[in-house]
Amino acid sequence: MTTPPSDGNGNRATPREWTGLAVLALPTLLLSIDMTVLYLALPELSADLAPTSTQQLWILDIYAFMIGGFLVTMGTLGDRIGRRKLLLVGAVVFGLASVLAAYSVSAEMLIVTRALLGLAGATLMPSTLALIRNMFEDQQQRAVAIGVWMMCFMSGMALGPLVGGVVLQHFWWGATFLIGVPVMVLLVATAPFLLPEYKAPDAGRLDLLSALMLLAMILPVIYALKEFASEGPGVLSVLALTFGLVVGTLFVLRQRKLADPLLDVNLFKNRTFSTALGSMLFGVMAMSAVMLFVTQYFQLIQGLSPLQAGLWLLPSVAGMMVGFMVAPAMAAKIRPGVVIGGGLGLSVLGFLILTQIEAGSGFALLIVGQVVLGMGISPLLALGTDLVVGSAPEEKAGSAAATSETAGELGGALGVATLGSVGVAVYQNQMADAIPADVPSAAADSASETLVGAMTAAQQFPSDAQALLVPAQEAFTQGMNLAAGVSAVLLIVVAVLTMTLMRHIPPIGGTESDRAIETPKEAAKPSRRGDGDVVPHQS
CATH class of the missing domain: 1.20.1250.20 (MFS general substrate transporter like domains)
Structure with missing residues (x-):
């Protein structure tokens, strides 16, 4: 009882x-x-x-x-x-x-x-x-x-x-x-x-063919996105992406026909579910690429070890913890869409701070930008996850939770592949005419590709070390600045769409509206037993 x-x-x-x-x-x-x-x-x-x-x-x-x-x-x-x-x-x-x-x-x-x-x-x-x-x-x-x-x-x-x-x-x-x-x-x-x-x-029953199709969709797409970020578009990566998208289309068509689909695509018809999921995908996309640049900035420009760089990331983690704890309390009084949108506005400020970082800026401005960014993005991650899981029927909560986490995985890979490529393109463009003429072609090619390549070339040619490292560090930082600026613009769009599309959701704990996908009235309602098991409530 x-x-x-x-x-x-x-x-x-x-x-x-x-x-x-x-x-x-x-x-x-x-x-x-x-x-x-x-x-x-x-x-x-x-x-x-x-x-x-x-x-x-x-x-x-x-x-x-x-x-x-x-x-x-x-x-x-x-x-x-x-x-x-x-x-x-x-x-x-x-x-x-x-x-x-x-x-x-x-x-x-x-x-x-x-x-x-x-x-x-x-x-x-x-x-x-x-x-x-x-x-x-x-x-x-x-x-x-x-x-x-x-x-x-x-x-x-x-x-x-x-x-x-x-x-x-x-x-x-x-x-x-x-x-x-x-x-x-x-x-x-x-x-x-x-x-x-x-x-x-x-x-x-679990449809094994659907499980294989899902694997054949996600793995090639993630692989392709990672290859785009590290090597640029190539024949193999483009084929992998195309294959994954084709299989994904076939997967969706199959789910529509199955009585017990592996993934209920009708979940995406719910505005709360789709908006929260999409917002998290693009939020993680914006954050992941810039954080990759930040960790490299600590190690390659400031000369920190990976352990030291990890320590300097802790203020950002602390900022996120504050956001994770404050967001639910705010959402109990203010509509979640407004809380998420306001947090994204704060993240935009954090990204704008990162656009002002220079090669010789030191740590202070970078730490402030990270903390502001972490505090701003956390309401989206916490409340967005709650909305995704809470808007699905209880019997599909596991599938909804997995979909939320998959969106995060894809968002991280997509961010590194797209926004990371923006930073790499800026670096390569800036370095095209900055390498001294007396540097051998092999070393010059390496230096023009990545900052790591420039550091390696500088060790090989000490006489040209400063001539290689100074423009390389400046080019890398300008790439990070542009990636942060693009991320800021992206989150402005996400914030506006989120506040618009989630305006129907009341404060958490208020009267529900469009938070759950409609299910038949006769569907079983779970209740708790004293032994901790959750079982269908018998009518």
């Missing part, structure tokens, strides 16, 4: 749910740390396993590729077999794969175990977010809980290099993987007591 709702918006969470949130937050933090923790370990790892340059790229990228490729499939699978069950299976696999990765004896073995880690990560991410939807029925509390979840996810990527640096000071490279084992043990031990179980009533 359930207790009556306190405010018409769902039961208030008890200490059990908040403790369960802490249990869910730990693997979320770990998963995002694992995306960047290898940056510092790569030199030691390479000396031990001797991977080729191609294998190095696969070691770094296969984890994110597998997560991005399987998110939607695993989110839907959790809806059908049980979200807690899938979470526990993923935790066990992640823990075992972490041990195998730590003790890999070859590059090939490490690539396979990293792929397995990514596959397990794809089960954990949508399961944690969908379970939050089950555990926090009250809209205001759910917004706070999702803010905590998002804070852990975003801060983990910044903390990855720091965690890696601390671990490598005392242990070997494999220990960077072992830090995840106790977290997974804790999750497996406590989840049955703290987390509810939920699976959709009358769930259909």
Whole structure:
């Protein structure tokens, strides 16, 4: 028997749910740390396993590729077999794969175990977010809980290099993987007591062909976007992008015909769902490219180590944490569209500050721009995620959560590919006539391509070092300035559209309007049992 709702918006969470949130937050933090923790370990790892340059790229990228490729499939699978069950299976696999990765004896073995880690990560991410939807029925509390979840996810990527640096000071490279084992043990031990179980009533079978088609769509697109960013458009990358888009079209057509689709494309007909999802995609797109320039600025122009650069990113993380905590409280009194739009306006200010950075600016202006940017973007990430998950029917929350996370993956890749290419184009244009004539053609070509190439050429030709480095650093900074300016314009457009298209959404906890996709009145309504399981309410 359930207790009556306190405010018409769902039961208030008890200490059990908040403790369960802490249990869910730990693997979320770990998963995002694992995306960047290898940056510092790569030199030691390479000396031990001797991977080729191609294998190095696969070691770094296969984890994110597998997560991005399987998110939607695993989110839907959790809806059908049980979200807690899938979470526990993923935790066990992640823990075992972490041990195998730590003790890999070859590059090939490490690539396979990293792929397995990514596959397990794809089960954990949508399961944690969908379970939050089950555990926090009250809209205001759910917004706070999702803010905590998002804070852990975003801060983990910044903390990855720091965690890696601390671990490598005392242990070997494999220990960077072992830090995840106790977290997974804790999750497996406590989840049955703290987390509810939920699976959709009358769930259909998982369509394996759709799962393969989704993988064949997402992986080529992500690969193509990464190639565009690093090498520019090429025959293979253009073919990969074309293939992914064609398969994607066929995937959508198939989902429309299936009685139990892998991804319910009707979700996108809901204005709240589509607007929040699109806003997050473009918000992450704008942020990811500029943050890539910022981290390179710290290391290549200011001469910091990756660990030191990670430390200088912490003020930005702190700014985001403030935004994640403040946004739900503001959205309880002000319409979420206004809160998100106002935050994006603050992000625009942060981007404009970054357009004023010069090669010799130092740290102060850059830190201020980062903090303002982080505080401004966090309402979009926290409230946008809540709106995406909350606007979908409860039986499809896992699929909705996975779609939200996939949009973030694609937004990051798209930002680096497009806005990153803008910065690279500025650099190459500025360097075309800035290289001294006495520098050999091979070194000149390298210096004209990237700042790293210019630094390498300067080491080879000390007499021309300043003549190479000064214009190269200025060209790189101008590229970052333009990328930040384009991002500012993009977010102005997103802010206006978000405030316009979300004007119908009341403050969180108010009267619902267009927050849920219409479902038949006779659909089963979940209720809670004393043992923590969520089951269909019997009429």
